Amino acid sequence: MKKLPLTFENMLPINKALSNPTRVKILNLLSEKPHNVNELSEKLNLPFSTTASHVNKLEKVDLIVTELVPGRGTQKVSAINYDRIIIDLFNMEEQTNEHELTIEMNIGDYLDCHVHPNCGxxxxxxxIGIQDDPRSFYETDRKNAQLLFFRDGYVEYRFPNRIPYGYTVKEISFSAEVCSEAPNYKLDWPSDITTWINHTETATWTSPGDFGGERGSLTPDWWRTNLTQFGLLKQWKINEDGCFIDNEKASDVTIGDLHLSDHPYVAFKLGIKEDAENKGGxxxxxxxxxxxxQGIVMNIKYEAKS
Known part of the structure; x- marks a missing residue:
């Protein structure tokens, strides 16, 4: 899908072009297939000259493209140039020294694990495999997992390290949907879930419960509502000021403690510590x-070394 990013420089003329309902209708028609001006004029019930003027204004801001094609003689045919428009509400000039990369990984693509029942x-x-059998976590089909659970243990993921040489990392973050694991579900079921990045313990978050009874918006219909349905979307972020969970400081571990440049990968591990106070899975x-x-999303912000 071709996308058009809007910045402060091109936002105004494009918005002006889209402010007319007829021009929006033209884009809708062109999204179905290319049309010449005569075809657009007939479908819109407008004079040819009026339609041509609207087409010309859309061409000027690059929302459509018009080409000469053979037909009954040579005719001009217009086609839509973009499927989506994205507005970037920030100044690109202020971002020139900062770079960013995002990688998403399936929850079944863990490289290492150690789990205890209840698990699956x-x-x-x-x-996938047999419920409550830890051996199922080594099935080759695990890459297709959409939900994994365990009462005790951990899973570890290793993301490719794509930080360019000559650059330094300012911030790294991970996000995932997660909750406790109780038999069936239990809203009041605390669990201390700890994260490690590059084998360094970063922070522990206490999940308040295991959420069920009401179907998750993405949960398939065959999965019973008396089982776990959804979790909470959590973000773990580490920069030079420390480690933050959902923008609240959780520990004093900083970006320098992770030694990201010393590893060919970036390891992210989630699990229940052996000495956890709330071992709720x-x-x-x-x-x-x-x-x-989403699965597990890693985001890294980096900049050129000064």
Whole structure:
């Protein structure tokens, strides 16, 4: 899908072009297939000259493209140039020294794990392997998991390290939909879920419960509502000021403590520590389960070394 980013420089003329309802109708028609001006004029019930003027204004801001094609003689045919328009409400000049990369990983693409029952992997249409059997976590089909759960243990993911040489990391963050793991579900079921980045313990978050009884917006119909349905979307962020969970400081671990440049990968581990006060397990959701259409997302902001 071709996207048109709007910045402060091109926003005004494009918005002016889109402010006319007839021109929006033209874009709708062209999104179905290319048309010449005569065809557009007939469908809009407008004079040829008026239609041509609207087409010309859309051409000037690059929303459509018009080409000469052979037909009954040579005719001009217009086609839509973009499928989506995205507005960037920030000044690009202020971002020139900062770079950013985002990588999403399926929840079944963990490289290492150690789990105890209750545990299991769930795909979009059925269980993967056998419920409450830790051996199922090594099934080759685990990459298709949309929900994984365990009462005790951990899963570890390794993201590719794509930080360019000669650059330094300012901030790294991970986000995932997660909650506690209780038999069936239990809203009041605290669990201390700890994260590690590059084998360094970063922070512990206490999940308040295991959420069910009301179907998650993405949870498939075959999954019973008396089981876990959705989690909470959490973000773990580390920069030079410390580690933050949902923008609240959670520990004094800083970006320098992670030694990102010393590893060929970026490891992210979630689990329950052996000495956790609340050992309430963990559910981890993929893009087709729960309320958020994502797996585990890593975002890194970096800049050129001064």
């Amino acid at each position: 992997l769930v795909g979009e249409q059925e269980y 963990m559910n981890l959701f993929g893009p087709k389960f729960g309320n958020y259409e």
